[in-house]
Amino acid sequence: MKKEHSQEECTIIRMMVKNDDDFLSVFSAGETPVISTDVAEFIESNTISLPPSAPLKLHIHSNCIDEKEKIEYSKAIREYYAERYRANEQERKHNRRVVLLLALVGVLILSLALFLDGNNHFLWGEVIDIAAWVFLWEAVDIGAFRNRVLRINRLRYRSYMMMKIEYYPLKEQ
Numbered sequence: 001m002k003k004e005h006s007q008e009e010c011t012i013i014r015m016m017v018k019n020d021d022d023f024l025s026v027f028s029a030g031e032t033p034v035i036s037t038d039v040a041e042f043i044e045s046n047t048i049s050l051p052p053s054a055p056l057k058l059h060i061h062s063n064c065i066d067e068k069e070k071i072e073y074s075k076a077i078r079e080y081y082a083e084r085y086r087a088n089e090q091e092r093k094h095n096r097r098v099v100l101l102l103a104l105v106g107v108l109i110l111s112l113a114l115f116l117d118g119n120n121h122f123l124w125g126e127v128i129d130i131a132a133w134v135f136l137w138e139a140v141d142i143g144a145f146r147n148r149v150l151r152i153n154r155l156r157y158r159s160y161m162m163m164k165i166e167y168y169p170l171k172e173q
Contacts, residue, residue: 011050011055012058016170018064020069023035023065023073025080033079034080043058052155055163056164059168060165063172065167078161082157084157085158088153095146099142102138103136103139106134109128113129113132116128
């Protein structure tokens, strides 16, 4: 995709819509409809190479979207990504609790290993030492590496929710 930039330094995503029958999902968790997964895939695949917090503009070119649908579709896009953002935030909070719990268990087990080392329980001390380091490594893995993906998604979802959506007539060829 050729990237275009507006005067406000936003990346412009061009979407041509010839038929809007499947623009909205047939399912929605709340009163506000959400976009279909095909529309979301289009938006996300056209922004995957951009920095996660890049400012965006969505230019929808169509002759079949009326004024009422423009408002509804804009709300549906924002609602879709707001739901994703909320789910992402819940997972981040969950991960923080898991990291804390794993780190505490690892430190407690490591303390037990030190106690057993001092009492000449070499074999059990080594086994417990290994278990402690596994818990500590898992805490580091979740906290440093898996949460990175969640941080990137958080920025992307925020960028999608904030993107300006403009509608244009589709030029017939």
